[in-house]
Amino acid sequence: MFKKLLLVFVIVFLVFSISGCWDYRDVNKVSFPATGAYDLHESSIAAARQNQGEPLVDLTVIIPNLAQDVKKPFRIERTTGILIGNARGQKPYSSPGTYSAGVAAVIILGEDLARAGINNMVEALFRGAQIPKTENFAVAEGRGEDVLRAPIKDYSNMGEYLKGVLKQSEKRSFIPSTTLYQFGVNRAPGKNPIMPLLTLKNQKVEVTGTAIFKKDKMIGKANLDESRSLVMLRGIEASGNIPYIIKKDGQILDKGSVDVCCGGRKVKMDCNGDKFSYLITVYLKGSLIEHEFNKNFIQNPDLHKMIENQIAADTKSDCMKFIEKMQQEYKVDCIDINKYILAKWRKEFQNQVDQSGFIENLDIKVKVKMKLKNVGELT
């Protein structure tokens, strides 16, 4: 009898303890941020641009109001601190409820902060055990806070809109989707992160390209066309629409557009002495979406091949232009090819691949293989 009583006592004790004596929280009293923006504080921008002083950072978050009978569906709060965790720690002084940092799906970085370097800012996100490493990152031209405060009509808040735009964006467009985890691993030697670039145009937030990073510092921007080449060269499996125009003797033979899926890349590296050369083969496949009405594939048997060749040639030309820009302007390996050198000679080149002059001196060639899978229901 004593043993049974002891057992009942132990079970009751365990059940009550595990079910939350200490970790109990009323959901209605917790603030769950939908999205956050990290910016340099106004007073720190000038100093940060000159690499002077310890900048202050602003943390702006959109918090949906969970309580019933509220006037607004969400509120926007801003706090300031020496780092993000510290800014988060200021919330109890101005905001009701317990702040739960682990649920924000998207983080927007202000351009000034991104250019100053974000390693210290994202440390709190990596360190926080409650925080998933799948939060999406993007850079805003200007302040991230402005993006969050932009009016939004068709969504409950800007966080929901950004989540829809940025989550797995590469499945719908040639815009890379960058998570916290991906940012983390791409800071390793020989690698560099990239992130979608957001612009506030006429009170509407749009993706306008890609932010190029050298480790944790933003160093350049690529527009949408360049982003497409960047994504393909980087081997990201992305999909999007590509237009084409086939000309012969100055005359337009056919024009249209194809939904293209980039099926990755194959990289071949050769080393002649201390000179490295690369051949990147980009694999594309797609479906014809539209073209000139009077052109018939049965009557023009070569047209199928001509479309494939045109898209391959256009893509190759765009990729070569991007590589030129990368080597002359960005001067960082944003297409993720240095890892192949490290895969062969890690010890020898680990400290060299990220030095200036390395990527500039690589001989990079591109080959594009395009396969038009189908032409739709019409002949």
Add this chain to the structure above:
Amino acid sequence: MKDKTSSTITSKQLIFVIIGSQIGAGIFALPRMVSGKAGEDAWISVVLGAIIPFLSVFLIERLGRRMPQMGFTQMALGLFGKNVGSVLIILFIAYVLLFESLVVRSFAEIANLYLLPKTPLAVVLLFITISIVYIGSKGVRVLARLNEILFYFGVLLLFILIIPVGQADYTNILPVGEAGLKGIARGALTTAYSFAGTEVLLVFYSLVNKQEEVLKAGLIAVCITTLLYLAMVITCLLVFGVNNLQRILWPGLMLLKVSQVPVLERLEFIFLVFWMGMGARPAVNMGFAASLSLSQLLKIDEKKYNTYALMFIALAIYILALLPHNLLSVFKLWDYAGYGFLIIGLGYPLLYHLAAFMRGGKMLV
């Protein structure tokens, strides 16, 4: 003179007991620890590190075969006499206490960090300690069955770790062999510590009903553990790369946080809730082995008083687990526990073999 127990276990159950004694929270930190020594060649170190537990199983099995009618305590007393034999048994128990206090502390730290951040560590540790006593008090057969169930459950859980493979980059494990022999050997030694648990066979050998199958069972157990460790280390290397691994305390758990699965938004929480049942397994198995050894050393009725011996062992584990200042102190102590494994897992059987050889089958007690 065979150990008197309420029951015996099958050789198949022994496989699960050995695996359960080896795999604890350490599997989540192993990729960081071994890649810190062997870099991209960490996976080679894992394979080589398995040599020591294989050797340990082999030596213990041969020892049991040499004296099939005797248990661990009887062997110690018979080969070394009452005084030295008792010291050897007490050292074994002390090792178990140190080792298992680190196991439960690590497990409690994980529960504290991810699931119960505001629950005091002492309370989390108490849950685990109560489990050790409760499961151990049910006898060796229940303990073995529990190990078997948890093993199958654990394998299912480990399939979740396949999800992040989509993020893998094969260049992260290249070039092969760059760490050199020295680096790989250092990594192998670190891995060998993670195989601690095979020494449980010292006590469990005499509890197996078909002792001729013990060697096979032991080797299968070490093979399975090696495969699981290998899968974990390779996945972490591919997903994070060596540089990033050095910054992550529990890479095995971070793996679950890098991919998003529809519906199952937070994989790590689901995984951990189920892992809660498994994290204390090594402490349960080894705690049972220690309590049995203590009962036999004190020559008390095992059936009647083993639960009290278990309570004493669990209490000692609980107090020791509370002592380290923080998790970093625990990691430092892991190294000492690793040396302990080499002494108990390899040194003890070697010493016993030597003594048995010198005695020529003649026992002191």
